[in-house]
Amino acid sequence: MIGKHDWKAILAAALLSVVLSAGSAGQAFRITPVRPMAELRAEARKATPPVEPGPFATARLVELTRADSSIHLDIRYATSQNFLGEAVYEQARAFLVVPSAEALIRVSGKLHRKGYGLLVYDAYRPWYVTKIFWEAVPADKREFVADPAQGSNHNRGCAVDLTLYERKTGAAVAMPSGYDEMTPRAYSDYAGASTEEKEHRAILREAMESEGFVPMANEWWHYDYKDCRKYAILNVPFERFRDPLQADGGVTMPKVLKHVAPEYSKEAREKHIEGTLILSLVVDADGVPGDIRVRRGLGCGLDEEAIQAVKQWRFEPGKKDGKPVAVSVQIELHFHSM
């Protein structure tokens, strides 16, 4: 039996279920889409994935953060911080099919002992998104995107793009290139990186390979799990999977209507501070945030900047039995220094 006040505690315990990306020191690697994005999106949603001969293994997709809460997300395709400069996912979520998800959780455990965690950029990707990427990039950059006629292992829920974060600080480690950077620095054998960057790349690779993941030659962040061709290409958008924002006890989590990105403080910029800042707050029945507290700070002025920004956010309030109610939530803000 859930008491009158207990559901709030349950929601608060459903830690990190609101994951938003905001605040950036600079620009992600960008291409200029060859045609307008709205046109590409509409076309891709109408297109049909290639027909492949089966039979296929049953694909049970697991939401990674639910299976292992130490796995952090930085789903760039749900934000404008990606190579297209526009969000292509409606939700920041990451899924893999069962055997690969289990293997990734083992990788995560192995890395903990070395002081690292996994930061996932992308995992299962509905086929229409692969189609958008292919149609958007100029011909000379197509080696970095999958051909929709073949489908990508991401479409099969069998590939993951990821990096490491430091458990102590929550900050992403230095790697030889940014995510989705379409240059030779992205190659997994690129030798021009710093010793530290190469070391991080090697730690990730060793842990991933030890559990059956196969690296990709031209993207250090991309790994395929074995036997991906067993799984069919899927075209199910994230919104069709049970919404994690639908909390237990019949209370829905608030949704962000308006978000203001925090400023990147001068001091943090100079020191190249990166990482995940966590705030807790209460979203009242009018969708206004209050009682904003820093749960995990990054210092260097970023905590204050984050509070100032989140004060200006507005939400669609959480609801219980269809009525707006105050709900406590946690928000992750990812700061990147690029």
Ligand SMILES: [Zn+2]
């Ligand atoms: Zn990938």
